[in-house]
Amino acid sequence: MxxxxxxxxxxxxxxxxxxxxxxxxxxxxxxxxxxxxxxxxxxxxxxxxxxxxxxxxxxxxxxxxxxxxxxxxxxxxxxxxxxxxxxxxxxxxxxxxxxxxxxEGRMINIHPSLLPLFRGTHTHKRALEEGVLVHGCTVHFVVPELDAGPIVAQAVVPVIPGDTEDSLAKRVLAQEHLLYPQALRMICDGRASLDRGRVLFTKGWNAEGALRSPS
Known part of the structure; x- marks a missing residue:
C-alpha cells in the first residue's frame, strides 16, 4: 500500500x-x-x-x-x-x-461547529446563545475564505439543558478526535476527494435513520 x-x-x-x-x-x-x-x-x-x-x-x-x-x-x-x-x-x-x-485539494481543517453555522471563533458560546439543540464539528477542505471549504465529514452532539461552554466543548472535542482520523482515512484511500469545488464520495451510506435531540 x-x-x-x-x-x-x-x-x-x-x-x-x-x-x-x-x-x-x-x-x-x-x-x-x-x-x-x-x-x-x-x-x-x-x-x-x-x-x-x-x-x-x-x-x-x-x-x-x-x-x-x-x-x-x-x-x-x-x-x-x-x-x-x-x-x-x-x-x-x-x-x-x-x-x-x-x-488546494490537499489541505483540510477541523472546525468546532456544524458548518456553515458559527464560522470563526467562540463557536460553543454562540451555539448556546442561539439556543440550538444540536452542535458538533466539521472536517472541510481549506479554501481562501475562512471556514467555508467543501465539507468532508461532520459529527453531531446534543446540546442539553445546563450546558456551559466548557461542557459543550468537551463533548464536541471527543467527537473531533473520532471524526478527524475517519475523514483523513477517507481522503487517503480515495473514498472522498475534491472535485470542482465539491466533495465527491465513492461510497454511499444508509440514510434511512435520523438523529434527534432530545431523543
Whole structure:
C-alpha cells in the first residue's frame, strides 16, 4: 500500500494531532504522519510528536517580517519532505490565498461547529446563545475564505439543558478526535476527494435513520 505522507500543523498542545498520530500508527491506515509543524516553538504538541518518533519542526512566525515570507518557509519545509497532504489541527494562523491555493485539494481543517453555522471563533458560546439543540464539528477542505471549504465529514452532539461552554466543548472535542482520523482515512484511500469545488464520495451510506435531540 502506498501510504500518503501527511503533515500536521499545530499551534498548541495538539490533541487532534494525537488522534491522527494514533490512527496512522495502525498498519492498515493509508497515510503516515511524516511531520508535525508549529508556528510556536513552545507548542506542547511538538514534544508529543517527538515522543511518537515523528519529526517535529518549529517555524516561528514572529521571526518573519511578513505573512508571505512565513508561509514560504512552511511551504518549502513541506515540499522538501515530499508531503502529500496537510492537516490543520489547532493551527492559529489565518493563511493567505497564496498558500491555500498552493495546497488546494490537499489541505483540510477541523472546525468546532456544524458548518456553515458559527464560522470563526467562540463557536460553543454562540451555539448556546442561539439556543440550538444540536452542535458538533466539521472536517472541510481549506479554501481562501475562512471556514467555508467543501465539507468532508461532520459529527453531531446534543446540546442539553445546563450546558456551559466548557461542557459543550468537551463533548464536541471527543467527537473531533473520532471524526478527524475517519475523514483523513477517507481522503487517503480515495473514498472522498475534491472535485470542482465539491466533495465527491465513492461510497454511499444508509440514510434511512435520523438523529434527534432530545431523543
Amino acid at each position: 502506498n501510504r500518503r505522507r501527511i503533515a500536521v500543523l499545530i499551534s498548541g498542545r495538539g490533541s487532534n494531532m494525537v488522534s491522527l498520530i494514533e490512527a496512522a500508527q495502525k498498519t492498515e491506515f493509508p497515510g503516515e504522519i511524516a511531520l508535525v509543524l508549529s508556528n510556536r516553538p513552545d507548542a506542547g504538541g511538538l514534544e508529543r510528536a517527538k515522543a511518537s518518533g515523528i519529526e517535529a519542526l518549529a517555524i516561528d512566525h514572529k521571526a518573519y517580517s511578513t505573512r508571505e515570507s512565513f508561509e514560504q518557509a512552511i511551504d518549502e519545509a513541506l515540499r522538501s519532505r515530499d508531503i502529500d497532504f496537510v492537516c490543520l489541527a489547532g493551527f492559529m494562523r489565518v493563511l493567505t490565498s497564496w498558500f491555500v491555493e498552493r495546497w
